[in-house]
Amino acid sequence: MGSAEKKIVLITGANSGIGYEAVKALLESNKAQYHVYLCSRDLEKGKKALEQIRAEVPSVTSTVELLQLDVTDDDSIKKAYEHVQSTQGRLDALINNAGAHYDFAWVDGKVSLRDCFNKAYDINVTGAHIVTYTFIPLLLKSSDPRLLFVAGLSMLTQAAEQFFPTPSLPAGWPKRVDFETIGYRCSKTALSILMLDWNHKLKADGVKVWSVFPGMLLTNLGGGDSKLLEMVKKMGAGPASEGGAILKSVVEGERDADAGKIVSKDGGIIAW
Numbered sequence: 001m002g003s004a005e006k007k008i009v010l011i012t013g014a015n016s017g018i019g020y021e022a023v024k025a026l027l028e029s030n031k032a033q034y035h036v037y038l039c040s041r042d043l044e045k046g047k048k049a050l051e052q053i054r055a056e057v058p059s060v061t062s063t064v065e066l067l068q069l070d071v072t073d074d075d076s077i078k079k080a081y082e083h084v085q086s087t088q089g090r091l092d093a094l095i096n097n098a099g100a101h102y103d104f105a106w107v108d109g110k111v112s113l114r115d116c117f118n119k120a121y122d123i124n125v126t127g128a129h130i131v132t133y134t135f136i137p138l139l140l141k142s143s144d145p146r147l148l149f150v151a152g153l154s155m156l157t158q159a160a161e162q163f164f165p166t167p168s169l170p171a172g173w174p175k176r177v178d179f180e181t182i183g184y185r186c187s188k189t190a191l192s193i194l195m196l197d198w199n200h201k202l203k204a205d206g207v208k209v210w211s212v213f214p215g216m217l218l219t220n221l222g223g224g225d226s227k228l229l230e231m232v233k234k235m236g237a238g239p240a241s242e243g244g245a246i247l248k249s250v251v252e253g254e255r256d257a258d259a260g261k262i263v264s265k266d267g268g269i270i271a272w
């Protein structure tokens with residue numbers, strides 16, 4: 001099968017965690033062939049990830065290519081767009097996966113409270129929006145365009161019913177929250193309205209849009225903070241490969257009936 005018949009997929013933040021596993025899952029697929037852009041903000045980290053992928057998935061006809069893309073850097077986004085435009089000329093699936101949270105860094109005094117919120121918002125919301133806005137012309141060249149956002153567990157109805165993951169706190173100030181995530185969760189809640197907005201704007205263009213909640217998984221989110229990893233392990237976090245699998249299933253059409261929604265594994269839909 002020639003390159004023209006391959007599905008072209010771009011995944012931001014794919015040097016690590018769920019994005020990395022999504023690249024692997026697509027390369028290993030027996031349903032379709034892909035050319036996957038493994039995007040990394042840091043080329044050295046990207047090269048290591050590419051080497052690891054080539055060792056783990058040695059002989060497939062799908063292909064993978066490293067692309068520098070920092071979602072907080074407009075010039076980097078534009079260059080990545082120009083590269084895909086000149087090499088493939090279209091995009092079949094854009095996966096806005098890059099994400100970060102700084103709440104533990106704030107608790108540890110490593111960033112200010114303002115930076116904790118603004119950095120998360122810049123990467124998780126503004127970055128995803130500008131990447132999407134930039135790549136739309138290439139998605140519109142696809143005969144089956146797909147736009148994915150990676151959701152966090154931040155949905156309002158759920159939070160109102162049970163204020164996960166924070167138990168009741170005793171009166172007094174300051175409050176000590178062992179599992180602080182509010183900056184991250186505010187940004188991921190904003191990402192939900194972003195998904196709905198793109199779904200609305202692109203309906204007539206036939207672009208299918210989803211937010212995909214991968215589950216709570218063991219990754220480098222939060223900068224690989226060991227305290228955070230220990231806590232999410234205790235909360236039952238699964239392997240990052242579960243996130244790769246659900247992203248692949250959405251790309252491959254298994255959740256087409258749920259376009260415009262926040263989907264989770266095993267056919268689940270997360271309510272607002």
Ligand SMILES: NC(=O)c1ccc[n+]([C@@H]2O[C@H](COP(=O)([O-])OP(=O)(O)OC[C@H]3O[C@@H](n4cnc5c(N)ncnc54)[C@H](OP(=O)(O)O)[C@@H]3O)[C@@H](O)[C@H]2O)c1
Pocket residue numbers: 012013014015016017018019040041042045069070071072096097098099100123127150151152153213214215216217218219220221222223237240
């Ligand atoms: N893990 C979970 O339990 C969970 C649950 C729900 C949703 N998610 C979401 O899943 C997505 C992937 O996260 P993960 O859990 O796999 O964590 P991860 O292993 O830390 O992966 C995050 C990726 O995003 C990249 N990134 C950070 N800032 C970036 C920037 N400015 N530009 C481009 N890339 C950037 C990271 O690059 P560096 O390696 O250079 O930092 C890394 O490749 C995120 O959107 C996260 O919010 C995760």
